[in-house]
Amino acid sequence: GRLPLLTPMSEVAGRMAVQVGATYLQKIHGGRGVLLGGVPGVLPAKVVILGAGVVGTNATRIAVGMGAQVTVIDRNLDRLRYLDDIFGSQIRTLVSNTYNIWNAIENADLVICGVLIPGAAAPKLITREMLSCMHKGAVIVDVSVDQGGCVETSRPTTHSDPVFFVDDVLHYCVTNMPGAVPRTSTFALTNVTLPYALKLASLGFQAAIRSDPGLRMGVNTYRGYVTHPAVAESQGLEYTPLEEIGF
Numbered sequence: 001g002r003l004p005l006l007t008p009m010s011e012v013a014g015r016m017a018v019q020v021g022a023t024y025l026q027k028i029h030g031g032r033g034v035l036l037g038g039v040p041g042v043l044p045a046k047v048v049i050l051g052a053g054v055v056g057t058n059a060t061r062i063a064v065g066m067g068a069q070v071t072v073i074d075r076n077l078d079r080l081r082y083l084d085d086i087f088g089s090q091i092r093t094l095v096s097n098t099y100n101i102w103n104a105i106e107n108a109d110l111v112i113c114g115v116l117i118p119g120a121a122a123p124k125l126i127t128r129e130m131l132s133c134m135h136k137g138a139v140i141v142d143v144s145v146d147q148g149g150c151v152e153t154s155r156p157t158t159h160s161d162p163v164f165f166v167d168d169v170l171h172y173c174v175t176n177m178p179g180a181v182p183r184t185s186t187f188a189l190t191n192v193t194l195p196y197a198l199k200l201a202s203l204g205f206q207a208a209i210r211s212d213p214g215l216r217m218g219v220n221t222y223r224g225y226v227t228h229p230a231v232a233e234s235q236g237l238e239y240t241p242l243e244e245i246g247f
Contacts (some may be wrong), residue, residue, distance in 0.1 A: 050073050
């Protein structure tokens, strides 16, 4: 159930999300004019992170390191316990439900959305109605926008035109955040893809898929069939197991 080739990109995006959010919180970029870590005598920014997976964990690490007040929300208690063990009293953790999300974002300066359901569209955790309770100039960084986004008002943007406002809330929804740091991203991605590429090159596609369960589970389409159940469901197509194709 893991996505090992996506992990390094999620690590990059999670860490970048805090940097990007801190930048757009500046008044000159349309934000609230809040310094993420505060200064002596002045409270730091309130950061809410939706999702405690790879993106959320890396975003939490950077946000805590910069001195922000961090709240992490997830439906998986094991992941929340894991982050609680790592960061202790430096963060707050909440179970994901509409009540907790609404109350958390109401006072948030920065919201980072990093929820992933492998092969499926991201759930809409923040509705248009919820934006009305957020501060003017608050920032949303929707890392999950490449899977449809966790925010009802999210839409894909680019590095050349990265942000837009809805109800005075700034949205950053770049679909390929790691593309802004290509040197780091390329090395990180190569580290995990090279072993699979070597196996495919040495054994050929069919032999490699048969010999490696991880590669087999990663096959999304084959000979015109959709072979991943979540992909089929999200696209409204028929799912066909590899076994039924005689593979």
